[in-house]
Amino acid sequence: MSEIALGAGPGALILASKSAARRAMLENACVPFAVRVAGVDEAAIKAESGDLDAAALAVRLAEAKAVAVSRDDETAWVLGSDQTLAFENRLISKAPTLETARERLRAMRGKTHHLHSGAALATKGQVVWSGVDTVRMRMRDFSDAFLDAYLEAEGEALLACVGSYRLEGMGSQLFEAVDGDYFTVLGLPLWPVLAELRRTGVLTA
Incomplete structure (x- = not known):
């Protein structure tokens, strides 16, 4: 099992996200963690952040989630993440x-x-690190027939995705070029996160 109990001791990592893709990335990287969804009002944060561009907003949302959960468990390290398009x-x-x-x-x-x-x-309750990564996505000029087939195949699961696509699924067929890191598309700038987990001692290898 890659998941540890909440509050399992100093250094325990909590993922403050219900995203299956983010959970899978950490599991596949053999990072031990637990999951606790952050109950933040994303709509309110967006409304209060009109001065921010999309990249900075993604960081603010991630910070809000991490802080909210870390206030409930002072022994843990909490990873928050969010995407904007x-x-x-x-x-x-x-x-x-x-x-x-x-x-x-x-x-x-x-x-x-x-x-x-x-x-x-x-x-x-304090942010010790935050960052953002950006990917340039170019969609192909797909047909209406393909779009209909895509929506039927993927269904309401698309409503949980900011761009209405999952690159790890049929959504890959929507694109002709992606300039950037694949993990970033899935929802987490994994390389910088792993580096920070090592820096803080959450990961020791």
């Missing part, structure tokens, strides 16, 4: 319905957008 100078949020997802994917096809993955590590 910028398209044509606009912030794109998760689609509330599949029809909204259809409209957004139609608008983005044949064009480029930027996906930002922010991460933060906190302990004792």
Whole structure:
């Protein structure tokens, strides 16, 4: 098992996210951790952060999640993470319905957008590190028929994805080019996170 009990002792790592993709990345990297979802009001944070660009907003959301959970367990290190998507100078949020997802994917096809993955590590209610990585994503000019088949195959699971796609699934067929790190697309800037976990002693190898 790669998961440890909450409060298992000093140095325990908690992932403050319900994302299956982020959990899988840490598990595959053999990082021991537990999961505790942060109960932060993302809509309120976004409303209060109008001065930030999409990349900085991803970091602020990640920091808020990490701090919220770390206040409940002062012995643990807490990893928060979040993604934002910028398209044509606009912030794109998760689609509330599949029809909204259809409209957004139609608008983005044949064009480029930027996906930002922010991460933060906190302990004792304080952020000790945060960072962000950005990937440039270019969608191919796919047909309406493909879009219909894609939405039918993927279903409402897409509503949990900021861009209405999962690159680890059929969503890879939406793209013609991706410039950046694959882990960042999945939702976590994994290399910087692993480096920080080693720096702080959470990982000792």
